[in-house]
Amino acid sequence: xxxxxxxxxxxxxxxxxxxxxxxxACGGGGNSSSAKPLxxxxxxxxxxxxxxxxxxxxxxxxxxxAQAKLKKGGxxxxxxxxxxxxxxxSAAGKFKSSTxxxxxxxxxxxxxxxxxxxxxxxxxxxxxxxxxxxxxxDRKIWLEKFNLSGLAKLK
Numbered sequence: 001x002x003x004x005x006x007x008x009x010x011x012x013x014x015x016x017x018x019x020x021x022x023x024x025a026c027g028g029g030g031n032s033s034s035a036k037p038l039x040x041x042x043x044x045x046x047x048x049x050x051x052x053x054x055x056x057x058x059x060x061x062x063x064x065x066a067q068a069k070l071k072k073g074g075x076x077x078x079x080x081x082x083x084x085x086x087x088x089x090s091a092a093g094k095f096k097s098s099t100x101x102x103x104x105x106x107x108x109x110x111x112x113x114x115x116x117x118x119x120x121x122x123x124x125x126x127x128x129x130x131x132x133x134x135x136x137x138d139r140k141i142w143l144e145k146f147n148l149s150g151l152a153k154l155k
Contacts, residue, residue: 037064
């Protein structure tokens with residue numbers, strides 16, 4: 001009878017141990033990613049500086065994102081944003097088929113008023129026009145004013 005219980009425990013324990021081993025090796029089997037988005041304040045130093053009559057005013061910082069308004073003559077002409085895509089692979093995936101680059105980084109349109117690029121396979125940098133007087137060419141110029149190479153080194 002004692003052998004029966006040993007056999008049953010071994011038959012149950014071995015598969016459970018194997019399953020635990022596999023789950024541990026694969027990262028726990030669930031969404032246990034230890035990667036966390038960087039604090040939004042970490043991105044501020046990579047934004048463009050005020051120049052040529054344009055003012056940059058930071059408006060929002062939260063985990064994984066910082067945003068600023070770009071103003072000229074007191075009028076908001078665009079929104080500047082850096083987002084950490086560490087846990088959003090689908091957002092980063094849209095750049096895989098990109099055939100255009102800005103500042104050496106893959107770019108994409110975001111609707112009719114937005115231009116984005118992917119920096120370091122992790123950070124999305126976006127300039128979104130507020131009106132038709134700030135065109136795609138303007139957005140590209142301002143994207144290149146970000147410290148993209150510095151942002152690419154951020155981990």
